[in-house]
Structure formats: C-alpha cells, structure tokens
Amino acid sequence: MSDELLIELINVKKEYSGKKGRVKAISDLNLKIARKEFIIIGGPSGAGKTTLLNLIAGLDRPTQGEIILFRRNIRDLDEEELAKIRQEKIGFIFQFFNLIDNLTVLENVMTPLIPRNIPEEEIVARAEELLSDLGLIGKKNRFPRELSGGEQQRVAIARALITDPEIIIADEPIAQLDEKAGKIVIDLLLNAKKRGKTIILATASQSLVDSLKKNADKVIWLERGKVMNKTEKKGK
Numbered sequence: 001m002s003d004e005l006l007i008e009l010i011n012v013k014k015e016y017s018g019k020k021g022r023v024k025a026i027s028d029l030n031l032k033i034a035r036k037e038f039i040i041i042g043g044p045s046g047a048g049k050t051t052l053l054n055l056i057a058g059l060d061r062p063t064q065g066e067i068i069l070f071r072r073n074i075r076d077l078d079e080e081e082l083a084k085i086r087q088e089k090i091g092f093i094f095q096f097f098n099l100i101d102n103l104t105v106l107e108n109v110m111t112p113l114i115p116r117n118i119p120e121e122e123i124v125a126r127a128e129e130l131l132s133d134l135g136l137i138g139k140k141n142r143f144p145r146e147l148s149g150g151e152q153q154r155v156a157i158a159r160a161l162i163t164d165p166e167i168i169i170a171d172e173p174i175a176q177l178d179e180k181a182g183k184i185v186i187d188l189l190l191n192a193k194k195r196g197k198t199i200i201l202a203t204a205s206q207s208l209v210d211s212l213k214k215n216a217d218k219v220i221w222l223e224r225g226k227v228m229n230k231t232e233k234k235g236k
C-alpha cells in the first residue's frame with residue numbers, strides 16, 4: 001500500500017482574474033503524490049508554488065483540469081466536504097507561521113482539534129506531548145510574539161501535526177528563519193517523513209533544493225506556472 005496515490009493533478013490550470021486582467025498562475029500541470037513521498041516544489045517568487053499548494057490542499061479549485069484528493073474528484077465535493085478532507089488529512093505550515101496572536105502557544109497547537117468531539121483534557125495532553133517533542137513545553141503559556149521566529153515555526157509544526165494528518169504541506173517554511181532555526185525545522189519535517197508522513201515542501205531557495213534532493217522522491221522546478229524540470233527517484 002505504500003505506493004497508494006493520495007493526490008493526482010491532471011492537466012491543471014489556474015488563472016486569477018485581477019485588476020490587470022487574467023493571471024495564469026499554473027499551466028497544464030500534471031502531478032502524482034503517493035503515500036509517504038517527499039516532494040519538493042522549487043521555483044522563484046511568483047512561479048506559482050503557493051497556488052499549487054493551495055490546489056493540492058483543496059483550499060482552491062482549478063480553472064481547468066482535474067484534481068483527485070484521496071480518490072475523490074474535487075468537482076464532486078462541496079465546500080464542506082472539501083474542508084473536512086483538508087482538516088482531517090492535511091497539515092499546513094506557512095512561511096509567516098500564521099499563529100493566532102491572542103492565543104498562547106498551547107492554545108494555538110490545540111486549535112485544529114477544538115471543533116472535534118474530543119475531551120479537552122485529551123487535546124491538552126496531545127498538545128503538550130507534541131510541544132515536549134519539539135522542545136517547547138517550557139513556553140506553552142507564552143504568546144507567539146514572545147517567541148523567536150524559529151520557535152514560532154515549531155509551534156506551527158506542532159499545530160500541523162496535532163491532527164496526525166497524512167500529508168504535511170510546508171510553504172517556504174524556513175524562508176524567515178536563520179540557518180540554525182531553519183535546520184531544526186527541516187529536521188522535524190524529515191523526521192515526520194521517517195514516521196510515514198507524506199511531505200510537500202515549497203521553496204524559492206535553489207540551495208535548499210540541492211541540499212534536500214537526496215531525501216526527496218520528486219523534485220519539481222516551477223517557473224511562470226510551468227514545470228521546467230522534474231526529477232523522480234527510480235521506481236516512482
């Protein structure tokens with residue numbers, strides 16, 4: 001089952017209509033993502049990386065083409081069904097952390113589980129366990145502004161992991177961090193892969209792509225919404 005296909009994009013195109021007319025963000029993109037794969041999406045700013053991640057996460061719909069998420073064509077899903085898949089199966093890590101300012105570290109990590117029917121003590125226990133694993137338990141009652149960027153991103157990772165999602169999507173997760181904090185975040189993602197997670201990482205950094213290539217199952221380089229280069233490990 002390890003090769004089970006989780007996500008498939010077929011001839012996907014995404015256009016935005018803005019003030020200056022239509023912007024083609026993604027053109028004729030084909031991509032298959034199987035369970036436990038580590039996929040890197042590289043490309044300069046404006047290449048379409050975030051657009052692609054939003055499509056993969058079911059946060060947005062394509063202008064053309066098909067997207068199959070967990071064996072369901074998203075055309076057949078309404079917003080509520082799509083949101084449910086997203087909440088259950090996907091953890092999203094953002095470039096700017098996107099923590100909630102007026103919630104503590106612990107409360108931020110707990111948020112994805114609050115809408116579910118789980119006793120609060122259990123949610124607290126799971127959040128505290130994750131914070132311990134990430135070396136942040138001593139800061140659980142602090143607010144995001146009281147943490148360094150690297151610590152905030154680790155909180156965001158704990159928040160993404162608390163639902164135990166199949167897929168972790170990280171959009172330029174270390175672009176705002178110094179080298180040491182960035183390395184910690186990348187190690188956490190590689191560790192999640194070892195534990196069987198599917199990881200999709202976007203970055204504008206060619207050097208990060210080069211340093212992670214050996215760990216990746218697929219590397220895609222995007223420019224102006226098109227795949228310029230794609231390398232896959234043998235057997236994929």
Ligand SMILES: Nc1ncnc2c1ncn2[C@@H]1O[C@H](COP(=O)(O)OP(=O)(O)O)[C@@H](O)[C@H]1O
Pocket residue numbers: 016017018023024025043044045046047048049050051052
């Ligand atoms: N909501 C939007 N409305 C209009 N244009 C957008 C929107 N989001 C992104 N774009 C445009 O789509 C292109 C791809 O953007 P994006 O996916 O954010 O690229 P990246 O993440 O690689 O920097 C860019 O030209 C960007 O300006």
Ligand SMILES: [Mg+2]
Pocket residue numbers: 049050051171
């Ligand atoms: Mg982006």
